[in-house]
Amino acid sequence: MTSTHPLLAAMLSRRSVSPRRLGLPGPSAAQLNVMVDAALRAPDHGRILPWRLIDFGDAQRAALAQLFEDEKRRRTPDATAQDIERARAHATQTPTMLAFIVRPTPGAAVPVHEQWLAAGAALGQLVLAAHVSGFGAIVLSGQRCEDEPLRQALGIAPDETLAGFVSMGTVIAAPLAAPQIDRGRVLSDWTPD
Numbered sequence: 001m002t003s004t005h006p007l008l009a010a011m012l013s014r015r016s017v018s019p020r021r022l023g024l025p026g027p028s029a030a031q032l033n034v035m036v037d038a039a040l041r042a043p044d045h046g047r048i049l050p051w052r053l054i055d056f057g058d059a060q061r062a063a064l065a066q067l068f069e070d071e072k073r074r075r076t077p078d079a080t081a082q083d084i085e086r087a088r089a090h091a092t093q094t095p096t097m098l099a100f101i102v103r104p105t106p107g108a109a110v111p112v113h114e115q116w117l118a119a120g121a122a123l124g125q126l127v128l129a130a131h132v133s134g135f136g137a138i139v140l141s142g143q144r145c146e147d148e149p150l151r152q153a154l155g156i157a158p159d160e161t162l163a164g165f166v167s168m169g170t171v172i173a174a175p176l177a178a179p180q181i182d183r184g185r186v187l188s189d190w191t192p193d
């Protein structure tokens, strides 16, 4: 396989796209299902599935926006109208909005840190699959993910982590090209003493 392989080219060009650069159309239900299937193909020791997704459909966005607004007001009592609008927009401005939840099983044969790695791998596959499918995507967390009333409203169990929200849609304003990162920062040779 060379760097000209289409999938490899897609992997090398993937980058996150902020919600304000995403618009209609979003992925169809069938396209989104394929992305989830791609996430399910991530390496997962023991096939524990230490993650899950919540899909917020169009009819739920107003309620989600209200939850985001309420959380913002709790966290920042002097939030400006613009702050509130920004919080609400995160819930409504992209065609697809998902919550990504990590749910490791403590005491399983597979250590919890491996389950977290498996969840991260799945999240990576999900956003890569969005890119390969022609859509932009981004994962955003922020302090709202730790807000207990918000977690409860979304049905996040005490032993689960709301890792972030995945926004997806058509790229309507291209982001800057992905920066080149020196691979020497992560790759080294081993030389025995």
Ligand SMILES: Cc1cc2nc3c(=O)[nH]c(=O)nc-3n(C[C@H](O)[C@H](O)[C@H](O)COP(=O)(O)O)c2cc1C
Residues within 6 Å of the ligand: 014, 015, 016, 017, 123, 138, 139, 140, 141, 142, 163, 164, 178
């Ligand atoms: C679980 C998770 C949560 C994230 N939360 C935020 C966030 O709240 N704010 C932010 O600016 N980037 C966040 N990021 C990073 C962006 O999604 C994105 O990866 C980063 O801006 C780098 O862009 P790139 O993916 O194009 O390299 C998060 C990434 C992950 C995996």
